[in-house]
Amino acid sequence: MFAATPPSSGPKPSAKSSPSPAQKALQKMGLVRPIDLALHLPLRYEDETRITPLKNAREGSVVQIEATVTACDVQLHPRRQLVVAVDDGSATCELRFFSFYPSHLKALAVGAQLRIRGEVKGGFWGRQMLHPAFRAAGGELPRALTPVYPTVAALPQAYLRRAVVTALQRVEWAETLAPQLPAPPMAFYGQNGLQPLPSLRDALTFLHHPAPDVALATLEDHSHPAWQRLKAEELLAQQLSQQQSRRERDRLRAPVLQPAPATADALPxxxxxxxxxxxxxxxxxxxxxxxxxxxxxxxxxxxxxxxxxxxxxxxxxxxxxxxxxxxxxxxxxxxxxxxxxxxxxxxxxxxxxxxxxxxxxxxxxxxxxxxxxxxxxxxxxxxxxxxxxxxxxxxxxxxxxxxxxxxxxxxxxxxxxxxxxxxxxxxxxxxxxxxxxxxxxxxxxxxxxxxxxxxxxxxxxxxxDELPPGRTPIVTKLIADSRKDEVIARIGAQVNAGRQVYWVCPLIEESEALDLSNATATHADLSEALPGVSVGLLHSRMAGSEKKAVMAEFSAGRIGVLVSTTVIEVGVDVPNASLMVIEHAERFGLSQLHQLRGRVGRGAAASACVLLYATNDSGRVGETAKERLRAMAETNDGFEIARRDLEIRGPGEFLGARQSGDALLRFADLATDIALLEWARAVAPLMLDRFPPLAAQHVARWLGGKSDYLKA
Missing domain, CATH: 3.40.50.300 (P-loop containing nucleotide triphosphate hydrolases)
Known part of the structure; x- marks a missing residue:
């Protein structure tokens, strides 16, 4: 059930009692310090600040109504469901619940007056809401939008909302940006002209409970001044940590390694x-x-x-x-x-x-x-x-x-x-x-x-920034998997000409969740389709000795076609391989596609990379996948590929941060916040030199113990 703006008192665990499931869930999510909760921002907001007459509710809109229950029945056909009729005086609406408990029947009894929130749908029998939130009518309406937070099963929204309100009251709000430092470069035009960014306290308080008249688009695209303040402070914390790390390393010692001088007997x-x-x-x-x-x-x-x-x-x-x-x-x-x-x-x-x-x-x-x-x-x-x-x-x-x-x-x-x-x-x-x-x-x-x-x-x-001479440019072709037979025919021609071929699959064996070709089945299919051609198989579940033997055979030219998973993404160097086929290319990241393409074109022969892509029932490819495939066809430049990949996927894959679970930016976007990043780079050394206690306080607030990960 939904709630109004939560009261100021939050959950306080007893010193003697063991932590509740909700408290354990908070710890598991890393929400330990008050500032952690204050920085745990809503995924979205619900507007519970107004009551909408049913007659004014448009189909597809999410509204809040106050109505009286006029009928409540459990229907068994076509499936068991609870059907409740309500009337708010302007129109009627039917509420349907496909999973419900005895408590629902009691709360939704005929005559009950309810405050109900859900999406209005049109139907054969009139207006409907499926599984709306509801509670008893009455009480003041909240004055701010209601936050909906990222959470887990053991952590109800109501509990998390109370915990956040308590945390906002307990955070030490001393500003860590000294007035002598340059201000962040973002300002916005309000009714009174150019306005500075809000303080961190005001920004966070607003983002947890924004006013109902705020333009939701500015919250969703993070362009609101409150968001800009958060992004500026986060980038500054990151830059402070990085530059502090550089200064600390400059105080460390390492062996002095100089080339040995040439002598009459020996060269270095x-x-x-x-x-x-x-x-x-x-x-x-x-x-x-x-x-x-x-x-x-x-x-x-x-x-x-x-x-x-x-x-x-x-x-x-x-x-x-x-x-x-x-x-x-x-x-x-x-x-x-x-x-x-x-x-x-x-x-x-x-x-x-x-x-x-x-x-x-x-x-x-x-x-x-x-x-x-x-x-x-x-x-x-x-x-x-x-x-x-x-x-x-x-x-x-x-x-x-x-x-x-x-x-x-x-x-x-x-x-x-x-x-x-x-x-x-x-x-x-x-x-x-x-x-x-x-x-x-x-x-x-x-x-x-x-x-x-x-x-x-x-x-x-x-x-x-240059390739060795003699490298042949790689031609990249986008081909729908409905034309796979043509690709196999081309493979036969390449092998007959003395060349070798890679065929990369995304999975090792069948998965019910993903309708993708697998390496084992593809190996069998290609072996049958290419009689007389030696087709090898390589995947990550093979023993090290088996992988080594297969690669040795391929490197020696005794295997004509190597069917593989992405285990050959990096490091494999076979100059005679001139064709790379990547099946279900729409499933791969851009950097991975570029790495795989780089396995060919390492010799003098003209080389090609075929990106086989699968389409949906309407013959189309998803928009993100289309962007990746288009980028691969348009350029061989790794730097341009990397720039586009960053735009599409974010920084996680470049950093290896997913393997540590730390160090990713939560709020700032490197594709759009370059001005804030340049400000943070300029301010960080000034802050370290002139206000070291403030710098330490700022890093501790934002990164806690995670700053070590940024130093690796």
Whole structure:
């Protein structure tokens, strides 16, 4: 049942009694401090401030009426339901309840006077409301809109509303923005001309109980001045945390890593590597390599993000950085999110570096989760002794039993695929020396400028903005899945010409919830449709040894078509593969589609990516899916892809924040709030310098214990 504006007294747990289910639910939702509840904003609002005569209610509108029950019956056909007739003096209406309890029959007895709220529908028998909210008539109408909050089953709206009202009274409302600081850049025109933004207290009080005459559109699109105040303060808290993190890191110490000087007998390790590489570095790779080398030569921990589009050559830049660390007598670790990607790095780097390291009695170690006990023990011993100059692996690299002798450089590939806690764990591996390792994070998902300004404010960013010569442009085609037979015919032609093909499916096996093709069935269908062609199957549920064997066969050219799930999204490098087919492409995110497309076009042959999309019964694709597919067809530029992906999906996937559950912006929108973000970037250092207690108070209010996640 609905309620008017809640009373000021809130739930206060007894010191002796155990928490109620509602109190436990509050804790589970993270609503612990008064400010947490104050910042728990409504999903929507209900207008209970007025009574509408039934005769004036338009079909489809949600209205509140006061009426008398004239009939109340339980009907058994066509299904059991409670049917109640009411009359407000201007017209009649029928209320229908398909689930009800004995208490409903009592409350809805003939003659009861009720206040009822619901959507008015027209029907054969006249006006109807299905499952409306109701309570006894009478009492004053609320003066503000009634908030409807995000909640869980154990936490009723009425309880949550009372808790929020209590919290608003208990928050310490001392403003954390000193008057000497520049004001947020948002102002609005009211009846009296240009008005400043409201205080945080006034903004939150208003958003929990807005006046009934407010333009609801400004609340829904977050353009109302009260929303602008919240977004400004949230962005400032984030920038304060990031810039404080940068300042704290500048006080930390890291090993000083400088390339060994060339001698008559030997070149430095990184120059030896350059000499044996079968290709020349691009200008962008040389520039980025110099930026990283300059960081490594400082006593302050490097915290650098290396980003470049698919195939731009980030691995060789990372290898050169590792050479500088190893040449100085220190260890380097490279961590990748999947065993397939780690295996690709291992195969490439061991070929480049093992012969150079062997001269000095050092080696490359391999650490993954599924290793046999004896092999793992041998690798751990090599790492602990320092004989392993370079350690490559998956999450296994950061496990507690992995003890480095002297880790100086940690490289994280596809860093957005790791949770922030995992990145922090890697940075603790040099704590015994009283230092932190230098940290180089790599991403083939280019970061849009607003995202870099916001979430990577404490990072230095290097960009490889050119591809190596010889890469062929990839042609992207959008094809409805009703034309799948044509695509299979093209696959046959490609394989007969000596080329190889990827076919990517979104699921491993059948799901009743999603009508999607699965890898296992597709493998069987393609094997039948392409007689004489070797069709392989790869998915995440296969054992590591099986995956490795399949990839080895495909890399060697003995498999013509590889049917796979997105396990091949990153790291797989087979230059002979010239066609990528992505089934149900409308189900994938833009960055993922771009990553998958990057698995072809790695050789000299003309390459294509076919996006097979499914349509609904009317032959159409959803609007969001259409945007993604259109973007893929229009551009191969990873930065433009990333910008559009941010607009469509928000920042979560770029950051790996979903793996930590923290650090996402709740109120600000990086696509529309760039002016507020630039204000926060400018104000944060001023606040840290001139008002450090206010800065600490502001971060504590907004982030609590979550600020550590923004430092990873």
């Amino acid at each position: 390790l990184h120059e030896q590597l350059l000499a044996v590489l079968p290709f020349d570095l691009t200008a962008a790779q040389r520039r980025v390599g110099a930026e990283i080398a300059a960081d490594l030569a400082r006593a302050v921990p490097m915290h650098r993000l290396l980003q470049g589009d698919v195939g731009s050559g980030k691995t060789v830049v990372a290898a050169l950085a590792a050479c500088i660390a190893m040449d100085a007598g220190w260890q380097c670790a490279l961590m990748a999110p999947t065993e397939i990607l780690a295996e690709q790095h291992f195969a490439k780097l061991i070929g480049w570096l093992e012969p150079l390291l062997a001269v000095h009695g050092r080696c490359v170690a391999w650490l993954v989760g599924g290793q046999k006990k004896k092999e793992r023990a041998a690798m751990l011993a090599l790492v602990e002794s320092g004989e392993a100059a370079l350690v490559i692996g998956t999450h296994a690299v950061i496990q507690e039993q992995v003890r480095f002798k002297n880790l100086a450089l940690a490289i994280i590939d596809e860093q957005h695929r790791f949770g922030v806690a995992q990145r922090l764990a890697l940075r603790q591996k040099l704590a015994a020396h009283g230092m932190e390792p230098h940290l180089l994070m790599m991403s083939a998902t280019p970061i849009p400028r607003t995202l870099a300004m916001s979430y990577y404010a404490d990072l230095d960013v290097s960009v490889i």
